[in-house]
Amino acid sequence: MGKISLRKVTKKFGEVAVIPSLDLEINDGEFVVFVGPSGCGKSTLLRLIAGLEDVTDGVIEIDGVNATQTPPAKRGLAMVFQSYALYPHMSVRKNITFPLKMAGMDPAEQERRVANAAKVLNLTDYLERKPGQLSGGQRQRVAIGRAIVREPKAFLFDEPLSNLDAALRVNMRLEITELHHTLKTTMIYVTHDQVEAMTMADKIVVLQAGRVEQVGSPLELYNAPANIFVAGFIGSPRMNFVTGADADKLNAKTIGVRPEHIDLSKDAGHWKGTVTVSEHLGSDTFLHVAVEGQDTMTVRADGDVAARYGDTVYLTPQADRIHRFGADGKTLK
Amino acid sequence: MARAVTPARKLGFTIASWTVGLVIFFPILWTFITSFKSEGDAVAIPPLFVNFHWTLENYVLVNQRSDYLLHFWNSVVISVGSTFLALVIAIPAAWAMAFVPGKRTKDVLMWMLSTKMMPAVGVLIPIYLMFKNTGLLDTLTGLVIIMTLINLPILIWMLYTYFKEIPGEILEAARMDGADLKSEVLYILTPMAIPGIASTMLLNIILAWNEAFWTLMLTSSQAAPLTQFIASYSSPEGLFYAKLSAASTMAIAPILILGWFSQKQLVRGLTFGAVK
Amino acid sequence: MATQHSRSAARLMISPAVILLFLWMIVPLAMTIYFSFLNYNLLRPGAHDFVGFRNYYYFLTDPSFLIAIKNTLILVLGVLVITVVGGVALAVLLDQPMWGQGIVRILVIAPFFVMPTVSALVWKNMFLNPVNGLFAYFAQLMGLQPYDFLSQSPLMSIIMIVSWEWLPFATLILLTAMQSLDSEQMEAAEMDGASAISRFIYITLPHLTRSITVVILIQTIFLLSVFAEILVTTNGGPGTASTNLPYLVYGQSLLQFDVGGGSAGGIVAVILANIVAIFLMRMIGKNLEA
Known part of the structure; x- marks a missing residue:
């Protein structure tokens, strides 16, 4: 079981409120991603759940039990750190065994669990090595191994992939998702990368300045962002925002349309503009278009579109894909 | 530096550096060579470098004149004893300051450092009188106490800088893994800090071994370490260069060897972590 | 992060060190200050009258005090120049x-x-000795009169010996600092057309400034209290030609048994050292923030 509830949780460092009163429900077995720009309080929130920071106010419940004052080790949670935090003087085996040893578990059971975790994570051949002799991906797996042997109620991941190179990051993303399918344990994952959030999460929590901006499944956030911040943060490339006459016509302060929801034409359309940069990815082409009277807009076109620097193009937003935002930044229904 | 260096340039630098190095090292080398000469050969003109009758007699004579082993043993007891004693006091203090820093931690550290800046002559008289009144003059106990106190600030500082380098996430990981304070210290901190503690120890032993103010002031014979043993050669007595050399070689050899192993830590320790 | 419990544990762990260092420095220092106001000579047992600043007056007006100050400064500056350059x-x-x-x-x-x-005895006997020293031999080889270093320029000789001891320290620290210089910076300067000399002046020296300051300050602390080298070579002589402040205090208190006068001298030395120490501590303190 791993159901975590935060009620009116507040964290202040001195006078600065990093997290002003926050409520959140995390259900058993969910893969929840906290995402937001750096400094938004997502790591602090994770550390509050872990018990590595004391909450200033509010209640944290784990499986219905008030755990606000429980020390980290007694909460039944396991954490994977950004730097992996492997014990450099211990072999992989000892690293993974450490939490079991601390729990005073029967040695035979310790050995069984470590062997099992090593098999799941493809670490069997590396058990006698020291962390210094492993590659980044292997270290990452050891850190995960140390977490899974405890069979915790929930896993906490603090930006675990940020130290890996791009290719490995994609790999580990898949491995962690698969691990979640296998273990079916609650996972809370912190990242600033919205691609990781979209690809891995059952439920995304978008945070800004310690406040929850929106909670929902990846597609809910993509299709129905609650406000301009979430709309801009989720989706890549970023949503285009337009103000002025076009917005006024739709009774909004700002309207937004995603690059993939704009039709491109060489002859006619709603907006006329000039291509400033075209990025050919093969499968897609992203055109950055300088539109008269607007900011530069990004448009996703087919991979074989032959638009080049200086070409004149016409853009038309798909009417049913336009998001409207009020003066307060909230989405207008 | 991936760039190729011309062999000629490299050769030039090699010759220049070796020359300078040998000139600086020469007094030690010369002392070492002279220690194997007869007293006559030691003052021969022109000086003899290798073509003389090598003998070990000086080492024997030095031991007869005064008990080298006693003074050597005193040096070992004073430097190693004070180092261990100081470590026992310094490790908890440095640990606490590195991992549970408070508002005044920095002030305490600076204050400890300031005690090291105090010139010894400022406290010479009270210490001397106290030692005289308590019978600690010329005792190993007295010197061990003094050396412990003298090097305590350096020790705490070095350990502090080493402990500071242990990443906080590792300690948090240990806490998540269920380690209590005792296991954290025993299984995580101590093993990770051992290289730092070892080099701190080494440096401290060297400093205590070579300390030549308090050892000269507070000892005369029974507890005299090698610094005092050598100082007894300060008044000339006939031909004594070879014997002086033998005594000097025996006094510096052990620490010279230790010192070569601890060059890197030396920089850090003597600059209180300001240069790494 | 730290709980109340770990804070009190921490205080407990620091206290032995703090208490010991306090006893070691503050108590004797207070006693020295106290003695410095007394007429207290070990050869004249009995009452130790309070004499106010008279010990300071005698110590500071003693001609050997000015000489000792001058010698201390020459010694410190001489060794600093030699070892830093x-x-x-x-x-x-x-x-x-x-x-x-x-x-x-x-x-x-x-x-x-x-x-x-x-090092002092080896230099004194085997190199500087006017009869049997190696330097005398080289002087003769070149047709010069052997020079009695320790009696004719005792202070210079001691500066030489002490410089030999401390040159390695300066070299080691500066070399360590040098090796931390980013080689890309050097290469960038080279690409920008800087000659080896300009690179030294504009890149290397500024990079070394901090370490040079550290070397100067730390050496000053140690050099202000040079003692053993003087004790075993010149005994501060001839006359007071190579007497520095620590040696003067030592002479006053342990050779003349004048506890009061020696204490006053000790306090003067403490004040001088503190002036240097303040600068050093500022530097190290700044480093602590970083």
């Missing part, structure tokens, strides 16, 4: 590509590990 030069040299760098490093470092009494 020599240290920078050596660090630059040893940082160049060469064969056997490790061995040269070891050779250069060695004098630092020699105990002061040994």
